[in-house]
Amino acid sequence: MAKLNVEIVPPANADVNAVLAQMERxxxxxxxxxxxxxxxxxxxxxxxxxxxxxxxxxxxG
Structure with a gap:
């Protein structure tokens, strides 16, 4: 049987910190x-x- 495989890759901490710094500014x-x-x-x-x-x-499958 066929199925879909989903992989979720979280963002890097540096990327999240850059977004938060941008928001703070x-x-x-x-x-x-x-x-x-x-x-x-x-x-x-x-x-x-x-x-x-x-x-x-x-x-x-």
Missing amino acids: KYAGLPATPTVIDEMEREAARLIRRLVKTKVTFVK
Whole structure:
């Protein structure tokens, strides 16, 4: 029976740290209001999600 094999490769720590540093620079001058914090969290999650690599292969069985 055929199946799909999924491999998820997490991002390197250096890549995640670069995203967080970018976020810190971008939001450095803004007050920590709930609206700004919510925006930061969503943007950080989106950017880090883009770093996660998935590899799907079809396996004949």
